[in-house]
Amino acid sequence: MKKIIVFTMVAAALTIFNACQKDEELYEENPYLAEEQVSQYNEGQMILGEKLKNPYSVENMQKAYNNLRADNKLKSAVNIETTHFYVRFRPKSFQELNMLTRDTTLHIYDYPLDVEIKRGGTHYHDPSIPQNQITWQYTVVPVDYTFPNIQYQKLADLFLQEETGELEELKSGSIDYFDWLTLETEALRITDNLDENKVNGVELKSTSWRPAGTIRVYDDIIDSYSTTQKVFDHYEYYNCETGEPIHDPYGEDPFLKSLQPPDDEICQRAVYRYETNTTNSHFIPLEGITVRARRWFTTHEGMTDANGDFTCDGTFVRDANYSIKWEKGYYDIRNGDLVQAYFNGPKQTGEWNLAINAGGESIMYATIHRAAYRHFYGDNLGLPRPILPFGNKTKICYIDQNGGGVFWGDWSAGGILPDIRVFGKWNNQYKTTERVFGTTTHELGHQLHSLYMGNIQYWQVNKVIYESWAEAVEWALTEKEYRGYGNSNYTYQRGKQDWRRSDPDWEYSPVFIDLVDDFNQRNSGVYFDLYHVGSINYPNDEITGYSLSYIVYNLLDEVYGLGSLTESLKNHKITGVTDENIDVLLELY
Secondary structure: OHHHHHHHHHHHHHHHHHHHOOOOOOOOOOHHHOOOOOOOOOOOEOEEEEEOOOOOEHHHHHHHHHHHHHOOOOOOOOOOOOOEEEEEEOOOOHHHHHHHHOOOOOOOEOOOOOEEEEEOOOEOOOOOOOOOOOOOEEEEEEOOOOOOOOOEEEEEEEOOOOEOOOOOOEOOOOOOHHHHHHHHHHHHHHOOOOOHHHOOOHHHHOOOEOOEEEEEEEOOOOOOEEEEEEEEEEEEEEEOOOOOEEOOOOOOOHHHHOOOOOOOOEEEEEEEEEEEEEEOOOEEEOOOOEEEEEEOOEEEEEEOOOOOEEEOOOOEOOOEEEEEEOEOOOEEEEEOOOEEOEEEEEEEOOOEEEEEOOOOHHHHHHHHHHHHHHHHOOOOOOOOOOOOHHHOOEEEEEEEEEOOEEEOOOOOOOOOOOOEEEEEEEOOEEOOHHHHHHHHHHHHHHHHHHHHHOHHHHOOOOHHHHHHHHHHHHHHHHHHHHHOOOOOOOOOHHHHOOOOOOOOOOOOOOHHHHHHOOOOOOOOOEEOOEEOOOOOOOOOOOOOOOOHHHHHHHOHHHOOOHHHHHHHHHHOOOOOOOHHHHHHHHOOO
16 A cells, blocks of 8 residues: 555656646846856855864864963863764755754754865765765754754764853853963864964954845846835933933033933933935845854854845854855755755855855845745735645755746655756746746745645646646736835736737636736737737636735635636625626636
């Protein structure tokens, strides 16, 4: 029986693969995204160099401590003992990988943390691991960590000190902050990992720095955007006991205003205003990504806000490796089917201000992220979030080849297949960001539909229904995204108002779009250079006023074909819509 079930799932998967690939006939080449125009950053597989001597191993820390104590360079005695383990895991399935990544206290990398990075790249797969298997996952765990039932290997016992988040403070309190810096410096020196220019200890007197910066990404349609910042305006004063407002005791004198209130009965609170600035650029802020700054075994993170700005949750004294792991709590963007997608940035001190350029894989990851972030976290027009059950993450696999998009179905419990594939090229040219964004929303629209109906029921639905629904989600969310940047006249793929029943891919129809929009293809005249007046080749759309959220919550789970769609619409009519309107619209479909 078990063999039959597995065969059935694989056969269904093959059917899904064939059924859900979307033609890209309407794709228009973008001169900005020609193959030869590549990002200024390193794309492709990471290139690693030699394994480095580990300064944070208990053994080397003890040697460093002995050297310093012999020279009387520490304020107090320190007990060098294991605080963390440097480990690697070998997940055998996506369920095991999800189990591992659900632990948000771990900073997981696909590549080892104790080797030289010669080229950053966008992904890494251990050459000793077959390409069709998940590669080693490297991380650091506390000494009291409870290991899950996943194959793992301890690589080193470490002596690390964690910061409180405040400058010059450590969580443990077992060692003075400057003693720790002195010990760390000596350990780096004896393992040949200390820059010769910093051996003299001058570095120890410098101020710690907190990783921060701004991340932006190129978009071929958007050419301006606005950012809003909170700016201090003035103080207002009030009675500390009653809360009653008090006249400004300082008048207009700016120096006096910088002082504290004149007595204990008067309190002050800051009043802020919001300033909006418009920037004319194709590079827009990238919201919701986690930026990581890593130095050896210590990682600090920060999430970008609506302005693309981030600030990490810890500080360093020395330089650190910046990177982006294209992953969120509900989804994970992969290079191909199995390999985690990254953007590995520079090793430096100070802010990292990145503009991801057109061309290459990184802009595709970023654009897929924009679409997925809107679906899972942003304004998605009130649709259900396409969140997988049991804490599993949606695996969105970017394929750097010609193709459209693929939704495999929610087989996450089986751990067999990726959930979604998004292909980045057509006619060997990189697609526009608009099309990649749209394709991602389309495939997630399938996932939303599947989750809402149940996966088995979903694959009993007629193709014209599930593809037309995904087309409507793609249209609505892509227009929401691009109109949000101030272009109120933007329309995505003409709203599919040039669709005809005789088209080869007629199942990708605007039937759900027609319930929402206010344009009648047959009788409403000119619409974005389309003119169909009186043509019986186009639907007679007399209906408007539905929303996609109303459709999904009230009738979508009842619809398996055009017949049940007609019946369900008549059972859930909105004001102003008649049975005749529904019959007339669906007649051509």
